[in-house]
Amino acid sequence: MTQTQVQSSPRMSTPVDAAIELLDISKSIDERAILRSVTATIPSGQFVTILGANGTGKSTLLKILSTLIPPSSGELRLFGQTATATSVDLRRRIALIGHQSMLYRDLSARENLELFAKLYGVANPTARAQQMLNVIGLSARSSDPVRNFSRGMIQRVAIARALVHNPDLLLADEPFAGLDAPSIDALEHLLAQLHEAGKTIVLVNHDIEQSLRIAEHAIVLRGGRVVVDQPTHRLYEREILSEVR
């Protein structure tokens, strides 16, 4: 990826304002408890990583944060407002990068970006799509269908798609999965830039060392409960490993 032109959030709050408030959130699926009484507050502009072993509810938590699924009980507040699936205005401020690309494989990179720019009501979607293509360094292949791209290129388009509406909150579910070393470096750099621009970032990641290095705060889940909620500079990889096992 080239040097990005990340826009500072026009709605950026003061650092003490909460971007996310999880108030006693529980989630059960098919009568199996995935999350149990999760309570946490993430201030605006903070870069948080969520860690935990497989099946501890990290991705479920991210889906709840993105308003894709509702909690079974408890309350989610985003930017001071109660968030539900019908919170259309709140969704305008959120973006999700998932395991999968969330792109139409038969559309080109440009068409995907323009489509989502239009759906988010971005002024001049064509110009914004071109701007994002420049950011991810794929202008030369902007007309190729996404299905012809490599995993790394698809991930770059997926990130551009997520950022096309300049969200305040970026939720990333294992965005480094399947990327080669240069792409990982580029993505780390982009996340750092977004953080500097005042965006709130929530990163679910399996690589504990990497997470502790790039994020400023860590939440560790075990058995669907929060067992660690600390700034990363106070944590050691060994400490986290003992919690996630």
Added chain:
Amino acid sequence: MNAVLTLIAKDLRIEARNRQTLGLVMVLGILIITVLGLGLGTQNNVNGFSATAVLWVAYLFSGVLCFEKTMAVERNDAVLSALLMAPIDRGVIYLAKLLGNLVLILAVAAVVTPAGVLFFGFDLSAAPITFAGVMALSILGFAAIGTLFAAMVSSSRLQGGLLAMMIFPITLPLVLVSTQLMMRTFRDGLPVSAASVGVLVAFDLIFLTVSWLVFEWVLEP
């Protein structure tokens, strides 16, 4: 409205590019007409009542395949999650999907119906506009239900069989009313009454309203 048009344009662009849905659905529709033609015998002319029934078989099976294929586009690569996160009412997604499906099914009907006319020697000349109008109203209701249930079933592993099992019984009133109307028109030579058309319109309105209202509850990312 802009979001609806944007999503319909997206669906049609994808279809124009890969031609997977329309091609498959048309082939299936023509195959059904052919099989029925061979089974029933093509020498005897079929009246409008039977014509409607034969065509309904082709529309129903082609429609189910169409609904599945168009919803699969949203399921691939979890793109539905991105769509659900967009700041648009989920009813907008339903309307766009419905209109996209309607365009495809009407395109199939535009090919399958003349094929049936040629194959079976249907004589629709007595009331071609009535035939087209009644079938279009019926297909609208069918598409309304099909779009809703395809979204519901798409998160299940059963898919194909389950979708047909759910849609066919619910569509039955539309099939019965339209075949009865065609029987009155082509066999008995009676004009289509406003009350009968009103029944079809009522079914359409109920199916459309209920589907639009519940769509957001059946969508799972």
